[in-house]
Amino acid sequence: MQIIDKDRPSPELIASMRKRFEVEREVDRALTYKMEKRSGPAYTKLPLETLVAGLKSLIASQLKEPFEISNAHWLAGGASKLQVGFDLAWNRPGVGRETTRMVLRNDLAEALHATSRLREFQIVKALTGTIPMPPVFWVDNTGEHLPYPAIVYGFVNGVTKPSNAKSGVTGLGTYLPEDVRNKLSPQFVAHMAKMHTFDFSKAELSAFDVPQLGKQNAEWVVNWWDRVWAEDAQEEVPLMALASSWLHKNAPAVEHLSIVHGDFRTGNYLFNEADTRITTWLDWELSRIGDRHQDLAWSTSHAFSVLGEDGKTLLVSGLMPETQFLEEYEKASGLKVDKKALHYYQVFNAYSMIGMTLGTSYRVARNGKSHQDILLAWLLGVGYMLLDEMRGLIEKGV
Amino acid sequence: MEMRPQFQIQTIIKAMTEDVIPALDQTNQLAMQSAQLTIGTLMLISQHLPLEYRYDCDELTRLVATAEVLKSQAKAGETTSAAVACLKETARSGADVLSRARAEPAEILDAIHKLRASTSDIVRAVYAEGSEAAQSAVQATVLAMSKDQLLRDRSWLLMQGWEPDPKAVPAIDTLLAPIAKG
Known part of the structure; x- marks a missing residue:
């Protein structure tokens, strides 16, 4: 009987999974990303400063004007995400200078759902105005700026x-x-x-x-x-x-x-x-x-x-x-x-x-x-x- | 059954190390010592668990062998004769247990995993190329086996509180068949 090492999946195993199961392209990308990262290190506690630095990099890539992040703090995020609350002082398009309460939702080394932050970003944008949706600002779909893929929402009371x-x-x-x-x-x-x-x-x-x-x-x-x-x-x-x-x-x-x-x-x-x-x-x-x-x-x-x-x-x-x-x-x-x-x-x-x-x-x-x-x-x-x-x-x- | 002590202990140690101990008052010596001992004890349990059964069988083997030697050596008065009779009985009983304890827990688990996999392959194969009748028959068999197994799985985890009606699930010790005597 063939023994498959799912903890350290080989490129052949990953390729065979992709071939065996026809899924949507972005679903395939997220699942493949998960498998390619699996043999990497376990999750270790991330300092808040690391996430704030990543956040700065992400926002700087999107804004041309100066901004300031303050009051960064951990939020309870459940089993599948790390969440950080923070305030952003910025020149908000269509609004002008203001300080906006925001939430960073960051993936983990591997999560309960290996899903796409880009899909999440797009669907929230699409349904805004149809049903109550949180404001959504930016997405880092592949962990380019942050340690893992992430999305930035506006804070909503409730x-x-x-x-x-x-x-x-x-x-x-x-x-x-x-x-x-x-x-x-x-x-x-x-x-x-x-x-x-x-x-x-x-x-x-x-x-x-x-x-x-x-x-x-x-x-x-x-x-x-x-x-x-x-x-x-x-x-x-x-x-x-x-x-x-x-x-x-x-x-x-x-x-x-x-x-x-x-x-x-x-x-x-x-x-x-x-x-x-x-x-x-x-x-x-x-x-x-x-x-x-x-x-x-x-x-x-x-x-x-x-x-x-x-x-x-x-x-x-x-x-x-x-x-x-x-x-x-x-x-x-x-x-x-x-x-x-x-x-x-x-x-x-x-x-x-x-x-x-x-x-x-x-x-x-x-x-x-x-x-x-x-x-x-x-x-x-x-x-x-x-x-x-x-x-x-x-x-x-x- | 994925919920096994070694896997669970690993997650407890991580939670203790990364979340609980850093949050303790580091100057509270009793709390810090107890927390460290909790981790140490769990690590010890984790190391012992896979070997516990082998450890006990190993000792039983040695005791049965020693009893055989002692039976011939212990020749004295009435008290000794009575003790030898008792030793013969416990050695016979011990040897019987040993003769039934031929497989290690890991081997049993491995056999379970292999049978689960080959049973799953049969299901997939019949659904891929079997007749309607064959599919129905396989479905009924797998559902019936699963019903019995899942009752035990749910009872095994009853304490977790997932069951909407816990009283409807029998206690696990009433569901597990005793290991048959030879």
Whole structure:
């Protein structure tokens, strides 16, 4: 039996992965970048000064006039990014001299998602004005200025959950009080509907490939996670082989292409506690042009659901019952929810989350590539519950 | 099962070294000493874990061999005879355990990995070129095997708190079959 050293991938292994799995060009670039860097050093704590120096270099490459960075400080950034808050005194185009609060989101030596900062930059720009989006300023897609690829956002006020709410690690399964969820639910549905009906054809989205109507979309996205699993997983899991085969065999045709967020759930938007208004949508790194059912299925995943006060009703993303969510989505978007496609993407989403947890989390922590290896090692435990959820979905059928 | 102590210990040591110890009051000698000892103990555990089973089998082998020698040497009064009888029984029992302990944990794990991989290859091959009937049959078999295995995996990690209904998952010691006696 051939032994593959995934910790030190050879050029031949990297080339074989690229050949085996047809994915979008920028997805391929990000995954290849990950594999080419993998045998490099583990993550070591970066001094704040190093990031500020990189930031200066990035901003200087974009601005002709003088600027000053001050008040740089670490922000909590979750398991997949380093985040630094800072103030920039500059001559802001169209505004004039001002000091703007900003956030640098910097990749790690290897992260939970090997994704493209350029795609993130483009999608945020494209959807600005359609749904609440953070201001985005600059991107360093290949780590030219900073130690790792990075993106600079404007700071947005808001919280991911009420100050007194309970939630698990990384905000999964957040409990929201009834009055809060009654105000957030219509916004959640309306924003998803607006995103899925947004005309992306004229937007600058050159880092995205547009699949043809039909099955190509599903093929691409399953290939993406097939490749992540092949590159990252330590142990084969027969159920994953079955799920991949099932997903390729049952790929649904998409009749309407949409911008897909890829991680549309409570925990990935900020809202004002005072008026419960959603101020911005975050975490666009998994976004793509594809099938709306991918987002619908993601939002309805049990991993992000919580039980209501009656102890029986499962609330989608902690907000509302699934039937209500889907009915209101159809009304708001004018797009139908196809139960078969929804089921397909429920299986797919479980498949991708298992890839992230049992595959990528393990590989990143094993090689000491992040600032929170212990969190990643803890998170991979959810993979077994997800495997069982996926098993049940395949067994049950539509 | 990816969640294994050696992998987990590595991440604990890193978190302790890079995050926890630097944040401690460096003048608090008790806290600093305890933190360093925590790391040291974890490193020791990490070194011992892969060898623990071999270490114990090695000692058991030596004790069984020594018992064989002692049985013929220990000739004295009634107390000695009683002790020899007891030694014979524990040596027989020890030899039985040894005869069943032929594979090392790493070999078992390696066999698991190889079977997982070849099972996965079968699934992919049947989906690539098999009939509908063959695909359905393979799907049913893999789903059934996975159902049993995943119940154990979920129980193994019950304490982590991922389960929406933890009471529905049996305790791990009730799910694992005991190693059969020869």
